[in-house]
Amino acid sequence: MTISQPSKPxxxxxxxxxxxxxxxxxxxxxxxxxxxxxxxxVPAVFLTRPAAEVDSGFVQYSTTRAPRYVVFQWxxxxxxxxxxxxxxxxxxxxxxxTTGEQHGSLIQDNLAKVVTEDDFASSGxxxxxxxDGQIDDKIHELVSGSIAVQTLSEPxxxxxxxxxxxxxxxxxxxxxxxxxxxxxxxxxxxxxASYHVPPxxxxxxxxxxxxxxxxxxARYQDLFFERLKxxxxxxxxxxxxxxxxVNRSIRDPASTNANDLVNMHQHSKKVKQATDHRQQLVxxxxxxxxxxxxxxxxxxxxxxxxxxxxxxxxxxxIDKYEVAxxxxxxxxxxxxxxxxHVGMTVDYQVKFNAKYVYSARTVALLTMPAIEEVSxxxxxxxxxxxxxxxxxxYVHTLKLDAPxxxxxxxxxxxxxxxxxxxxxxxxxxxxxxxxQFQVFRRADIRHAFQLQKQYDFDDSAVRxxxxxxxxxRLVEHLTSPATFWYDDEFDWxxxxxxxxxxxxxxxxxxxxxxxxxxxxxxxxxxxRFKNRLQKELVSHLGAPKPYPNLYVEGTLFEDxxxxxxxKRMRLYFNPDFYYYTDDHDRLHxxxxxxxxxxxxxxxxxxxxxxxxADLDITIDDRTTQSAGQAAQPxxxxxxxxxxxxxxx
Numbered sequence: 195m196t197i198s199q200p201s202k203p204x205x206x207x208x209x210x211x212x213x214x215x216x217x218x219x220x221x222x223x224x225x226x227x228x229x230x231x232x233x234x235x236v237p238a239v240f241l242t243r244p245a246a247e248v249d250s251g252f253v254q255y256s257t258t259r260a261p262r263y264v265v266f267q268w269x270x271x272x273x274x275x276x277x278x279x280x281x282x283x284x285x286x287x288x289x290x291x292t293t294g295e296q297h298g299s300l301i302q303d304n305l306a307k308v309v310t311e312d313d314f315a316s317s318g319x320x321x322x323x324x325x326d327g328q329i330d331d332k333i334h335e336l337v338s339g340s341i342a343v344q345t346l347s348e349p350x351x352x353x354x355x356x357x358x359x360x361x362x363x364x365x366x367x368x369x370x371x372x373x374x375x376x377x378x379x380x381x382x383x384x385x386x387a388s389y390h391v392p393p394x395x396x397x398x399x400x401x402x403x404x405x406x407x408x409x410x411x412a413r414y415q416d417l418f419f420e421r422l423k424x425x426x427x428x429x430x431x432x433x434x435x436x437x438x439x440v441n442r443s444i445r446d447p448a449s450t451n452a453n454d455l456v457n458m459h460q461h462s463k464k465v466k467q468a469t470d471h472r473q474q475l476v477x478x479x480x481x482x483x484x485x486x487x488x489x490x491x492x493x494x495x496x497x498x499x500x501x502x503x504x505x506x507x508x509x510x511x512i513d514k515y516e517v518a519x520x521x522x523x524x525x526x527x528x529x530x531x532x533x534x535h536v537g538m539t540v541d542y543q544v545k546f547n548a549k550y551v552y553s554a555r556t557v558a559l560l561t562m563p564a565i566e567e568v569s570x571x572x573x574x575x576x577x578x579x580x581x582x583x584x585x586x587x588y589v590h591t592l593k594l595d596a597p598x599x600x601x602x603x604x605x606x607x608x609x610x611x612x613x614x615x616x617x618x619x620x621x622x623x624x625x626x627x628x629x630q631f632q633v634f635r636r637a638d639i640r641h642a643f644q645l646q647k648q649y650d651f652d653d654s655a656v657r658x659x660x661x662x663x664x665x666x667r668l669v670e671h672l673t674s675p676a677t678f679w680y681d682d683e684f685d686w687x688x689x690x691x692x693x694x695x696x697x698x699x700x701x702x703x704x705x706x707x708x709x710x711x712x713x714x715x716x717x718x719x720x721x722r723f724k725n726r727l728q729k730e731l732v733s734h735l736g737a738p739k740p741y742p743n744l745y746v747e748g749t750l751f752e753d754x755x756x757x758x759x760x761k762r763m764r765l766y767f768n769p770d771f772y773y774y775t776d777d778h779d780r781l782h783x784x785x786x787x788x789x790x791x792x793x794x795x796x797x798x799x800x801x802x803x804x805x806x807a808d809l810d811i812t813i814d815d816r817t818t819q820s821a822g823q824a825a826q827p828x829x830x831x832x833x834x835x836x837x838x839x840x841x842x
Contacts, residue, residue, distance in 0.1 A: 207311040209581035210271030212510060212554040218265045221546070221593040224627035224705050225261045227655040228546040235261050240542045244299070246509065246533035248540050256540070264541040264550070264589055266512060270534070271556055301509045301557050301578060302530045307487040308511065308557060308578040312430060337363075337379040437466040488575035493566065503574075505560045507534040511580060514541065517549035517588075526550075547592045547658070553583040593706075597621050597628050599713040599735045600677075600700045607686075607720065607727045614684040614720075614727070618677050618700045618713065629654070630703035632664075633679050634712065635696055639732065639743050643699060643712070649676045658706045661795070686720040695719030697732055701739065712737045738806065740797055765796075767813060787815035 225235035233241060240260050243252070253265060301308065341359050360376040367376075431439065440462045512529040531539055544550065557580045564575045602619035620628060629652035634643035648664055651672040681696075689695050696719075699712040715733040720726075737744045771784050786792020794811040 209558045211581045212584040214269040215584045217587040226653045229656045232543040245531045245539040304489040437462040486577045490576040493573045505558045508559045509557045511555045515551040550589045552587045555580040596708040597702045597704045597710045599710045614681040616679045627704040628702045629705045632701045634699045660707045689719045788812040789815045
């Protein structure tokens with residue numbers, strides 16, 4: 195005879211979830227320990243101020259006091275209008291309304307007793323939150339990789355436009371996957387394509403368009419896959435089946451959650467083992483009980499009583515995790531907002547160039563009846579219950595903006611030492627992160643600038659990676675800034691006219707390895723008849739290092755690339771020599787490859803708004819000959835190549 199056992203119950207409590215959570219990193223100014231110390235340089239008034247008391251005015255005040263922070267904004271849960279007649283659904287939602295009472299530090303004082311709404315479920319179920327903040331990148335890699343494999347046999351000069359490839363690839367997929375979706379997945383990596391709108395024009399607003407402010411011009415971004423990044427799914431899974439579901443997802447190579455569920459594998463295995471260990475064939479009364487830690491209780495004995503039950507929203511909790519270099523998550527103390535009327539707060543304890551993960555929960559105060567397990571007395575308890583977490587926000591506390599060029603470049607002749615003194619001033623910036631100066635010189639605009647001197651006074655606890663590799667003999671390390679330099683090679687007997695004068699410029703480098711353009715460029719010579727220096731302006735400040743003549747009067751060159759729709763760029767590598775030998779018959783590489791740590795950068799400059807972007811390029815060494823066989827004999831006949839200081 196088979197006896198049917200009753201199913202285990204699931205208790206459900208629904209606390210309104212936080213909607214529209216956004217996080218923005220703001221960098222105000224430099225501190226030496228910014229990359230290793232979260233609280234370094236942050237005044238105590240910001241660290242001790244309750245999160246509920248941070249408003250827009252306090253954030254504005256902190257721009258000159260706090261070096262960096264992350265600003266959060268969210269939409270407060272919608273509340274029912276208690277003055278109107280409520281439907282059944284509205285009446286249920288009304289129980290989670292707020293009385294407007296300020297509870298002070300209620301959540302902070304009882305943080306360890308805050309339970310999630312899923313904790314009321316019985317022990318036979320586990321609550322799992324699914325959210326992928328990189329789903330757009332995964333879709334792009336999956337689709338573009340599949341198309342790349344499909345088109346390997348096609349000739350290189352075939353018509354491989356995204357539209358044509360999407361049409362051909364869609365024929366192998368189910369009918370509900372349209373070519374338009376495949377085309378978007380191919381070209382919409384990292385949020386989608388963005389484009390600028392000319393002043394006075396309007397791009398309209400659709401469900402897939404978002405507007406970002408860039409200077410004085412509007413920039414619209416195609417948010418085709420952006421909405422998927424904000425989808426969070428919360429579910430309760432039977433612990434008997436959880437480990438099997440995780441295993442199936444990990445084994446499926448096409449699963450977008452495979453990499454994320456690897457971290458859950460050990461946890462699900464322990465849960466299954468614990469479930470099998472406590473499995474009982476008989477029905478236990480404990481299977482139908484729900485336990486929750488309370489912070490307030492009032493016992494009434496066995497006598498009847500009248501008590502008002504219900505719930506109210508009392509605040510919010512923002513959970514914080516740091517992504518370690520190995521990809522693991524390190525938990526940080528949460529940010530507690532002890533007020534239901536706040537929709538904005540700030541995290542002042544963040545390191546520079548770190549990755550953090552945030553999610554927010556609504557906290558409700560639940561007043562409900564209970565029975566004491568030992569004595570059986572009737573009681574009323576108050577419990578703090580949090581909602582399911584919102585979608586996760588991944589914040590990279592990195593801001594790499596090039597500093598402005600140095601200003602007030604001037605020249606003075608020292609009549610006692612007969613030397614030229616070059617002076618300049620710090621660039622006008624509020625970030626206080628300029629940590630190096632470079633002095634450049636050239637004889638004519640037809641020649642490239644050469645580095646003459648570099649002052650390095652970087653006091654960072656951990657130095658940021660630096661992209662330029664100057665001659666170490668030209669770099670002077672200082673403990674304090676220097677804004678002057680003597681040119682010992684300037685000759686008042688040679689540089690006596692504008693034709694023989696020398697052109698000078700200065701550049702600044704910040705603590706994050708970003709370099710400015712050239713300062714204003716001046717041609718300097720010594721007029722022996724007037725017995726004083728003469729100078730003339732050659733170029734205004736701001737010229738990029740690769741193009742020092744960009745602002746010289748007159749059109750020196752045409753635009754290298756003109757935008758004309760969706761175009762591709764082909765990059766060809768065709769060096770004249772791979773190696774050369776010096777006077778001592780020692781072999782040297784001309785081309786640095788990825789195998790020896792070499793890399794190159796291709797810079798794109800928009801001449802309309804002077805915005806630039808760098809493309810990293812690496813070269814793989816696939817040569818089969820040895821270095822001696824690959825070297826060309828005619829290299830020896832040339833002059834020995836002397837490395838020049840790199841300026842870009």
